[in-house]
Amino acid sequence: MQELKGINMSDTFKIAVAQMDPHIGDLPHNRARILDMLREAAAEGAKLIVFPECALSGYVFDSAAAALSSTETVPGETTSLLAKLCAALDVYCVFGLLERAGNDIFNSAVVIGPQGIVQNYRKCHLPVLGIDRFAAKGDSIPVIDLPFARIGLLICYDLRFPEASRSLALRGIDLLIIPTNWPEGAESSPDFLTRARSWENRLFVAACNRVGEERGTRFIGRSQIIGADAKFMAEADGASEVILYAEIDPALAREKRVVIRPGEFEFDPIGARRPELYGGLDTPTA
């Protein structure tokens, strides 16, 4: 584990997960909705507000050309607006957009705070689905230190790969944030995969999905905030725009050794690893 520098170990903070219904290609609408929901969540005391994957753009594009007018650069118009609002409200947010970078489009999620852009994460695992068919892959899975927690981001399909969240847990994150666009057919994620990632790593997990429909693809909502003990702290339905809230105590994710009855029932999902037996997990598949 890396040492945690400059993070107060005793503070809790309120997280908000803003399940929204982006309109495909309608950036002005989506941008306004993000800003509105961010103001609402900040007024409720949230310090970190999470929006879905592709919250700014929508997802079901049939070509890179069709998506181009729905992209932005990072930094760009929306990150600048959000940076100003985060500074005014003294909050952090995570939102998903299609990022234009040279000739590439990335499916990205950006962490923004009062100081501006903190980190841009580019989705690393891409399914054959929607804009991901035409997107470029990210090339790192960073840990991100906020004043109140160490976090990591994974976008949608990234969650399927246990190595990604494990790698973040081994680098000491408290909270795994998942901006996502779970469509029909991806019920496995809210049904069991989010809790598995919490349970195997003893992490808080905040998954922000969208609702609504794009070109025949319906998205299933069910955004979730999950405790370090893999229990639900908050869960949304499958159809409504709604903001979930939960109070996060990062210290609960930092003590990996869990003592149910001292000397009789204890477990440690990090300390009991046997890495010498897992050969090949971080070397390419043959």
Next chain:
Amino acid sequence: MQELKGINMSDTFKIAVAQMDPHIGDLPHNRARILDMLREAAAEGAKLIVFPECALSGYVFDSAAAALSSTETVPGETTSLLAKLCAALDVYCVFGLLERAGNDIFNSAVVIGPQGIVQNYRKCHLPVLGIDRFAAKGDSIPVIDLPFARIGLLICYDLRFPEASRSLALRGIDLLIIPTNWPEGAESSPDFLTRARSWENRLFVAACNRVGEERGTRFIGRSQIIGADAKFMAEADGASEVILYAEIDPALAREKRVVIRPGEFEFDPIGARRPELYGGLDTPTA
């Protein structure tokens, strides 16, 4: 992926999961029960019959000395009886026992077939709980080729560690077998962890838990057989001795690329891995 040698790719087979109630320290009772349930499952056409962790011995021992009279060697009395019965019935089985080896006790599961002992697996991840507090750790997680499938074994707490099942999946298993002793407090495993292991690896999963109580610890049953698509094929209740059955088609676990709608919705939980981004998973935790 390793090449599959000598395995017929088109055959299905019936698996049985024998959820039983071992009596702690009563090896004659437990041995007889294992033999009876094996005969019953074979008569139903099962080719592979799975029993719980510590099916021969029970689990809640308070010292190695207290467990000693409930251990056996491998090979030993019970493996010999099972080998004879497997030869007579032309079936394979997996059963859990406390294995005595020199001064060590291992929490082991043995695969036995018509030819005798095929593989002994020693539990690699040990929680602070029951006999595991006094057991020695296994030192490998082998793949096991049976005539009808390539399988891997993990025992109970081993399942918590995603690297273990991932490592087996990367070596081409079709079916993950989990002899287990899930007590109260381990509901996470039947609630979501078994399906997560299937979903992230596209594997069949057969988890055989026990029921009943030992010295104040109640076991929660809920044995499961899960398809390569992470859907339940069979599930037991929390209280009964019962044998579950399902027909396994190993070919479904061998095609990792899943095509829902060609070119529009496809995923591949093995092929889409980014191992170059997971550094450190198979090197010791600092």
